[in-house]
Every structure is written in structure tokens, then in C-alpha cells.
Amino acid sequence: MESLKLIRTLISANNKFISEWKRLKRPVLGYTCSYTPEEIISAGEILPIRILGSLEPPKLADVHVSTNVCSFAKSCFNNALKGEYSSLDGYVFSHSCDNQKKIYDLWRRYTTIPKAYFINTPHSTNENSRRFFRDELEKFREWLMKSFKVEISEENLRSTIRTFNENRRLLRQVYDLRKGNPPLVLGSEALEIVLSSMMTPKEEHNKLLQVLLEEIDTREDVPKEGVRLLVSGSIMDNSELLRLIESVGGSVVADDLCTGSRYFWDLVNEEEEPMTAITERYLHKIPSSFMYSSEERFRHTREMAKLFDVEGVLIFSLKFCDVHSFDAPLLAEELREEDGLPVLCLEWDHSLSGTAQLRTRIEAFIEMLEEQI
Amino acid sequence: MSERRLATLKGFYQNYVKPSYEMAHKAREEGKLVAWVASTFPVEILHAMDIIPVWPENYASLCATRKVSVPLCESAERKGFSKDLCSYARCVLGSLFDGENLPEGGIPKPDILVASTCACDTHMKWFQVASRIFKKPLFLLDVPYNVDSASPEQLEDRYVQHYVCQLEDLVSRLEKYSKMKLVDSKLRKTLTLSNKTSELWLKVQEYRKSVPTPMGAREAFSAVYFMLCVPGTEQAVGFYEELCAELEQRVKQGVGIIEDEKYRLVWDNLPLWFDLQFFQYLETLKAVVVAETFSHVWAGGLNPSKPYESLARKHLSNMANCTIERRIELIAALVKDFRANGVILPTNWGCRMMTIGETMVKEKIQEMTDVSSLILDVDSTDWRNYDEFKVKTKLETYLRTLNSLFKIGETRRSAL
Numbered sequence: 001m002e003s004l005k006l007i008r009t010l011i012s013a014n015n016k017f018i019s020e021w022k023r024l025k026r027p028v029l030g031y032t033c034s035y036t037p038e039e040i041i042s043a044g045e046i047l048p049i050r051i052l053g054s055l056e057p058p059k060l061a062d063v064h065v066s067t068n069v070c071s072f073a074k075s076c077f078n079n080a081l082k083g084e085y086s087s088l089d090g091y092v093f094s095h096s097c098d099n100q101k102k103i104y105d106l107w108r109r110y111t112t113i114p115k116a117y118f119i120n121t122p123h124s125t126n127e128n129s130r131r132f133f134r135d136e137l138e139k140f141r142e143w144l145m146k147s148f149k150v151e152i153s154e155e156n157l158r159s160t161i162r163t164f165n166e167n168r169r170l171l172r173q174v175y176d177l178r179k180g181n182p183p184l185v186l187g188s189e190a191l192e193i194v195l196s197s198m199m200t201p202k203e204e205h206n207k208l209l210q211v212l213l214e215e216i217d218t219r220e221d222v223p224k225e226g227v228r229l230l231v232s233g234s235i236m237d238n239s240e241l242l243r244l245i246e247s248v249g250g251s252v253v254a255d256d257l258c259t260g261s262r263y264f265w266d267l268v269n270e271e272e273e274p275m276t277a278i279t280e281r282y283l284h285k286i287p288s289s290f291m292y293s294s295e296e297r298f299r300h301t302r303e304m305a306k307l308f309d310v311e312g313v314l315i316f317s318l319k320f321c322d323v324h325s326f327d328a329p330l331l332a333e334e335l336r337e338e339d340g341l342p343v344l345c346l347e348w349d350h351s352l353s354g355t356a357q358l359r360t361r362i363e364a365f366i367e368m369l370e371e372q373i
Numbered sequence: 374m375s376e377r378r379l380a381t382l383k384g385f386y387q388n389y390v391k392p393s394y395e396m397a398h399k400a401r402e403e404g405k406l407v408a409w410v411a412s413t414f415p416v417e418i419l420h421a422m423d424i425i426p427v428w429p430e431n432y433a434s435l436c437a438t439r440k441v442s443v444p445l446c447e448s449a450e451r452k453g454f455s456k457d458l459c460s461y462a463r464c465v466l467g468s469l470f471d472g473e474n475l476p477e478g479g480i481p482k483p484d485i486l487v488a489s490t491c492a493c494d495t496h497m498k499w500f501q502v503a504s505r506i507f508k509k510p511l512f513l514l515d516v517p518y519n520v521d522s523a524s525p526e527q528l529e530d531r532y533v534q535h536y537v538c539q540l541e542d543l544v545s546r547l548e549k550y551s552k553m554k555l556v557d558s559k560l561r562k563t564l565t566l567s568n569k570t571s572e573l574w575l576k577v578q579e580y581r582k583s584v585p586t587p588m589g590a591r592e593a594f595s596a597v598y599f600m601l602c603v604p605g606t607e608q609a610v611g612f613y614e615e616l617c618a619e620l621e622q623r624v625k626q627g628v629g630i631i632e633d634e635k636y637r638l639v640w641d642n643l644p645l646w647f648d649l650q651f652f653q654y655l656e657t658l659k660a661v662v663v664a665e666t667f668s669h670v671w672a673g674g675l676n677p678s679k680p681y682e683s684l685a686r687k688h689l690s691n692m693a694n695c696t697i698e699r700r701i702e703l704i705a706a707l708v709k710d711f712r713a714n715g716v717i718l719p720t721n722w723g724c725r726m727m728t729i730g731e732t733m734v735k736e737k738i739q740e741m742t743d744v745s746s747l748i749l750d751v752d753s754t755d756w757r758n759y760d761e762f763k764v765k766t767k768l769e770t771y772l773r774t775l776n777s778l779f780k781i782g783e784t785r786r787s788a789l
Binding site (some may be wrong): 063064065066068069070095097098099101102103104105106109118120122123124126128129131132135289290292293294317319320322323325326327328329330332345347 | 452453454455457458459462490493494495497498499501502505511513515517518520531535538539542696697698720722723725726728729730731732733750
């Protein structure tokens with residue numbers, strides 16, 4: 001499928017849309033967390049793109065950051081040091097986890113990207129947090145307008161919200177293609193589609209998704225049936241791990257990932273005042289593990305498992321990701337005891353070292369499931 | 374050398390820490406409310422409400438000093454908690470799963486749990502796990518990150534307001550749950566005592582600036598207990614008054630905690646709880662720790678007439694809630710004020726907050742003070758990866774380089 005081929009090329013800070021955007025001398029802003037309200041950025045004609053890592057060993061970052069640090073955060077930092085993000089006019093961090101907030105200091109000291117901003121995302125969802133977050137996002141909007149000399153009007157916010165919501169609806173349609181058996185889109189493909197959305201102007205991405213949804217109807221290389229799995233974790237910024245699962249007979253039909261369903265599942269209310277609606281959406285979206293409490297996320301994971309009729313769950317904890325590692329045993333217990341689902345918990349390193357061992361364990365898990373089914 | 378140890382600190386554990394656990398166990402039997410509390414939570418609120426605080430962090434450190442922390446960590450790991458998580462958290466959670474022969478009869482069970490996001494994610498996550506295990510509520514203060522490292526006075530109003538509103542909410546929920554009232558006059562009294570505790574604790578640090586220093590890290594990591602865990606009490610004030618009197622005497626007489634002080638060190642982060650002899654070993658190398666960052670982050674002036682606001686300002690500007698620059702400023706100030714000629718930066722395997730930026734700290738401390746630092750890859754509580762020989766060799770080599778760069782005798786002469 002042509003659209004899928006194109007989508008794969010978009011998961012890069014130097015893709016054709018970003019280059020074109022830069023050619024028109026419009027600003028590009030990198031962000032590190034799915035709690036970053038992209039609508040506000042985008043409404044100012046600034047392109048928000050997600051800062052991603054890569055599979056290569058983070059040699060440059062290793063000079064500044066020791067082993068026991070989130071390998072994803074480190075890989076992103078390494079990419080920045082390498083100049084992968086030299087096209088950025090600035091970057092935004094969010095108060096997500098300890099790894100991110102501390103590595104923000106290193107970005108400020110060691111990278112040469114001109115502008116930096118930190119959004120104090122709350123970790124709870126009560127009324128106080130809502131008020132504080134609303135204020136925080138207003139400050140962010142002011143910073144964007146002042147730093148990039150742009151206007152972020154209510155009207156622009158409204159139309160941006162509509163475009164973003166459209167993208168979210170289309171991504172849901174892509175996800176729906178995996179409800180049947182066999183799924184019409186592979187898990188690895190779905191992940192690439194979501195990732196590409198973070199790296200592309202949403203209008204363009206919407207067009208691409210429409211083409212893709214049409215092409216799917218006549219897809220010849222329909223994925224094979226496999227054991228239906230849900231993958232849960234924090235970040236997955238490339239599809240290698242999912243390909244590995246697929247190569248041993250797994251069919252990843254659903255996820256609970258920051259870079260997967262949690263990125264687009266919730267819409268922004270188009271009827272409300274835009275800044276309020278954006279605040280609500282990001283505060284109450286399917287939570288990440290750094291939010292209190294985890295119950296809401298577990299509920300989403302279990303709901304996804306039902307909705308996509310999964311037969312087993314793989315929980316991936318990225319090495320040194322504390323918030324997810326604390327959750328993993330609790331989530332596993334809930335899925336096993338409440339839903340009777342088999343669960344395999346795995347730790348993985350972002351650079352995918354130790355893949356052979358991962359493969360063996362996943363293969364054994366899938367074989368066990370195949371025997372049961 | 375043993376007669377140089379401070380009399381005030383003799384039997385510290387038996388006299389103060391052990392009874393606090395006995396008291397908490399007893400209180401629970403008597404139906405009093407026991408709360409698990411994490412550092413950077415304004416514990417004065419609990420003291421003022423007569424809720425008995427229990428500190429899981431303290432319990433983990435005491436398990437480490439008794440050399441039982443590793444089996445407990447392993448017990449948590451068997452339940453699926455990653456080996457890379459905070460060893461304090463693993464140790465305490467492990468003690469809940471595997472409760473045989475635990476120090477002090479195990480950590481007292483909580484009726485409630487209180488924590489803040491001020492210091493790290495781990496407090497929130499760890500307490501959330503415990504809250505599920507005990508089926509008891511967790512009251513959380515969601516503290517914004519002080520990304521500008523603003524001082525208590527410089528903080529933006531909306532940060533302070535956010536903290537204050539949450540604290541008010543939390544207190545009213547606590548009152549409802551505990552059926553106890555937070556009485557204003559009692560809170561004011563607790564804050565006044567907390568201030569007194571802070572003043573005295575800072576006075577202790579002042580004495581340590583003397584050459585030779587009358588007190589080292591071994592003593593400080595015990596004595597900080599009152600500042601950290603029980604700041605708003607008469608007991609804390611009484612203890613520090615006694616300690617100050619002894620230190621004053623020592624300084625007057627010019628008696629140092631070690632006989633021949635050659636290296637004056639600043640110690641960042643936590644000690645190796647499982648090997649507190651490490652500080653004695655330092656002494657054999659004529660090295661003494663004159664200041665710890667850990668001893669300089671808990672004191673803070675509170676205003677009894679504005680209790681919530683001053684608690685907010687104190688905790689929002691705690692080093693743990695600020696950027697790496699704040700930590701660098703503190704270490705650089707300690708190097709200068711305490712006339713230190715070396716800095717030890719022990720990492721803590723499961724602690725992102727203190728690990729990230731170690732090399733930046735080292736680099737900037739060198740720039741700012743011309744003093745080099747030594748990074749030690751260790752963990753405070755889990756000794757499984759501790760290579761004693763390697764660490765000590767590294768340390769000895771490091772001290773030798775200090776020797777060649779600094780002549781402490783000269784520093785001392787010029788300073789006196």
C-alpha cells in the first residue's frame with residue numbers, strides 16, 4: 001500500500017512535510033510528552049513534532065548520563081546532541097516523570113536548540129489541578145505568542161481543535177480495522193501510523209489517513225491470523241518490538257501506550273471555550289502512569305482488552321521507567337484476576353539490546369496461548 | 374579515636390529511633406491513627422493533629438543498617454517489582470510480603486498514607502502500591518515542579534496558591550477521615566517548634582564549619598532524624614540543644630571528631646546505610662565529611678501566623694523540587710563555607726532524581742570552586758552490586774589527587 005510506505009518515511013524529524021514547513025520559514029517545536037497540548041502550538045502556525053529516540057547506542061548521551069536512566073529519554077537526548085533536531089526552533093518538556101524533568105536541565109545546558117519551555121502538568125485531576133493547569137496552559141500560549149511572534153486566536157484554536165479531532169477519529173477508524181479476525185492492519189503498522197501523526201501537519205495527515213482507509217479495502221497482503229495480543233507500556237517510538245512479536249505468531253491488535261491509543265483516544269470538546277476544553281482533554285485523557293491514580297489507566301487497558309477481544313497481554317516496562325515499573329505487577333494482577341487474561345511482564349531496553357532473550361520469552365508465551373486456545 | 378565520638382549521639386538508635394517504632398505499634402493497638410508519610414510532606418500537620426507518623430524511608434534505612442534490606446528487596450522483586458526501582462521502596466514493600474523476623478516487629482501498618490510529589494515519582498507510586506495492599510486511602514499533595522528554582526520569596530503566587538489550596542483540601546479530608554480537628558493554636562505551636570528545630574539544626578551545621586570539624590557524617594546521618602522526621606516537637610528541640618552544647622564545647626577546645634583532619638569532604642545524597650563503617654574507614658584516611666547536602670535541605674523558616682503559605686513556600690523551594698542548578702549552587706556553597714577540599718557524589722541506583730546530572734554537577738563544581746568531585750556508583754540500601762574493593766580503591770586514588778592539588782595545612786593557616 002502506497003500510503004503505508006509514505007507513512008513510514010514520516011517518522012523522522014527531517015521528513016518531507018517538516019522540510020517544506022521549514023522552507024516556508026515557519027517555526028517547528030519539538031515536544032517530549034503526550035500531555036503537550038499540540039492544539040495550542042498548532043493554532044499559532046507552529047508545527048509540533050514529537051521528539052523521538054533511535055535504536056543506535058546513545059554514545060554522546062552516555063558522556064552526561066549514567067546507565068540507570070530511562071533509555072528512551074537518553075536516546076532522545078542523544079539524538080539532540082547529534083544534531084538530529086537542529087531544525088527545531090525550540091522544544092517543550094512536560095512535568096511527566098523524574099527522568100524527563102531532570103534531563104530537561106541537561107538539554108538546556110548541552111544542546112544548542114534556541115528556545116526551551118517546561119509545562120507544569122499536574123499529576124492529579126481534582127479541581128485545584130484543573131485551575132492550575134488552565135493557568136499553566138494560558139502561560140504557555142502567551143509564551144508561544146511572544147517567542148514566535150504569532151497570534152493564537154480563539155478562532156484559530158477552534159479550527160485547530162476540529163482538525164485534531166478529525167485526526168483522532170480517523171486514527172480510531174484505523175484501530176477499528178483490528179477488531180476483526182484477521183486484523184486488517186498489523187500492530188506494527190498501526191504504531192507507525194500513530195507515530196507519523198505526531199510528525200506531520202495534521203491537515204496533511206488527515207488526507208493521508210483517508211487515502212489509507214480507502215486502500216485498506218483492497219489490501220492484498222492481509223495480515224495472517226495470530227494470537228490476539230494487547231501491548232501495554234509507556235513509550236514505543238519504533239515498531240521493531242512489535243515486528244518481533246509478529247514474527248513469532250503474535251498479532252498485536254490493541255495497545256495501551258503513550259505513543260499509541262493514549263495519544264489520540266480522547267477528543268477535545270468542540271462546544272466549549274477552547275482553552276477550557278483543551279485543559280479538560282489533557283487533564284482527563286487516558287492517563288499515563290505518572291498520573292494519580294493508576295486505576296483509570298488500568299480501566300482503559302482492560303476496556304481495550306475487551307473491545308479488541310484479546311487473548312493475552314504483554315506488559316513492557318522500559319528499563320528505568322519507574323512509574324510504569326511500579327504499575328506493572330498491579331496491572332498484571334488485575335488483568336489475570338479480574339479478566340482471566342494471561343499476562344507476560346517484560347523489561348526492555350530502548351536500544352533493543354537483549355532482544356534474543358525477549359524473543360524466547362514472547363515465543364514461549366505465544367506457544368502457551370496457542371495451546372490454550 | 375573512640376573517645377572523640379559525641380556523647381549526645383551515644384545510643385541514638387536505642388534511645389530515639391527504636392522507641393518511636395514501639396510507640397507507633399502501641400498507638401495502633403490503642404486505636405490511634407497511624408500515617409505513613411514520605412519526606413517532603415509537611416509532617417507538622419500530622420504532629421499538630423496527633424496523628425502518629427511512620428516513615429517508610431526511615432524503616433528502609435534501618436533495615437539496611439541491620440543488613441536485612443537485600444532479602445526484603447528480593448521479596449519485592451519476586452512479586453514483580455523491578456530490580457531497578459528505588460531500593461527503599463523495594464525493601465519496605467518486600468517487608469509487607471515476607472514478614473518474618475523483621476526489625477522492630479515490622480513497619481507499623483498505616484490507617485492512612487500521605488505523600489507529596491515534591492521529591493520524586495517514587496513516593497507517589499510506592500505509596501499507591503502500599504495503599505492498595507492495605508486498602509487504606511492515600512492523600513497526595515500534587516506539587517508543581519519549581520523549574521526556575523525560585524527561592525521561597527521568589528515563588529510565583531499561583532504556585533503557592535496551588536499548594537495552599539491542596540493543603541487546605543487535604544486537611545479537611547484528613548479531618549473528615551480521622552474525625553479529629555486540626556486546631557490552629559496547636560498548628561502554630563508545632564510550627565514554632567519546627568522553626569526552633571530548624572534554627573538549632575542549622576546551628577549544628579555552623580559548628581561543623583570549624584577546623585577541625587567537631588562532627589562528621591556518621592553522626593549527621595543519625596542526628597538529621599529529628600529535623601527530617603519529628604521537627605515540630607519538644608523532643609527534637611531538646612535533643613538539638615544538647616547536641617549544640619556539646620559541639621560548642623568541642624569547638625572551644627579545638628577538638629575535632631577525628632584526630633588528624635587532612636581532607637574535608639562534602640557528601641551528596643544518601644550514605645551507604647548497609648555500611649556506615651564507611652565513614653570510619655574515611656577517617657583512617659584522615660578524611661572527614663564536614664557537610665552533606667542531605668543535612669541542608671530540611672530546615673526552613675515557617676511563619677506560624679501563615680502556616681499553610683509558609684509550608685508551601687518551604688516545600689516548593691526544597692532542593693528536591695528544583696533543577697540541578699540548585700543542587701550545584703548548594704554544593705558549591707557548602708564547599709566554600711565549610712572549607713572543603715573534596716566532594717563525593719554517590720549515586721543511588723534506583724533514584725533518577727539524584728543520578729541524572731551527576732556529571733554536570735561534577736563539571737560545574739569544578740568550574741565554580743576549583744574542587745574536583747568523585748562520582749561513586751553505589752546504592753544506599755541494596756548492596757548486591759557493591760564492589761567494596763573497587764569503591765575504596767577509587768576513593769583512595771581520588772584523595773591522593775586532592776592531596777597534590779590542595780595543602781590543607783595552608784588553607785587552615787590562612788583560614789584561622
